[in-house]
Amino acid sequence: MSTIREEMPVLARHEGDWVGTYILVDTEGKILDKHESHLTCQFPTDGSYSYYQINRYKWTDGKQEEHKFPGTYRDKTLWFNTERIEGKAWEVDDSTIILWFSYKGMPGMYLYEMIQISPCNNYRARTWQWFKNDQIYQRTLIQEERMR
Template sequence: MMTSILKQLMPAVLEHAGVWQGTYRHIDTQGNTLDFHQSQVECVFPETGPVVYVQRNQFSWDDGRVFNVAFDGIIQNNKIYWDTDTFKGYGWVASPNIFLLELERKDEPGAWFYESIVMGADKKHRARTWHWFKDGVCFKRTLCDEHLVLPSV
């Protein structure tokens, strides 16, 4: 069972299972908003097969635009590893309430982002912060505030 591997390696990541709604705000290094949109993020941890993590995102903007994307993660070197059309990299649990990711953007050569996902004490709220770097210099940040609307069953 793949979930049992995660229970051994990083049990705290399983607390992210379910559907999360919130907002994403991209800001430049001066704090100016570059983009703002609503989000729905579903995190699933399959019981069988090589995939240990599935994430389905739906983003929507006030002007009516909608973007959907899904991606899978596998275990590699005791971390969750992703390799998608737009990014590749890995994530690991840094503490019981903090999950860290290091991801290279394939769709933006030379760009990386480092993400921290901090789970609130109630396990129903989380905050995510991305720090985007290109050629070694931070050029923007993404701030996400989410709340759990549908726990995993």
């Protein structure tokens, strides 16, 4: 039987903790928001989920958020369906994952994320393209480094 680690080896390289910065910009490049992040990517062995991600965000004004994203695996695709989002992720080459998702509370909105991991597995670059009614309206630029 195949496993997520075998069939999605690029995703498996993301296991661990990542810290970085999210910068949200409009279509003209104006910064709308900026905050620090700490993400944990896990492959639980207890059988509850194939993948489990915890996103922690911190703003300079003291605001903090934490979100959990359990994922299920089938057919070389990672699927998400939480109270907050629904989506899927798949690998496109030996360093790139594409994630499509939508927020359940935002009708007509979806985004595509491109995630690049470095050959040394210690750096990630991520870009979100946000669409509403099929028109791009903002982007999120993310730069991360593996916690040591």
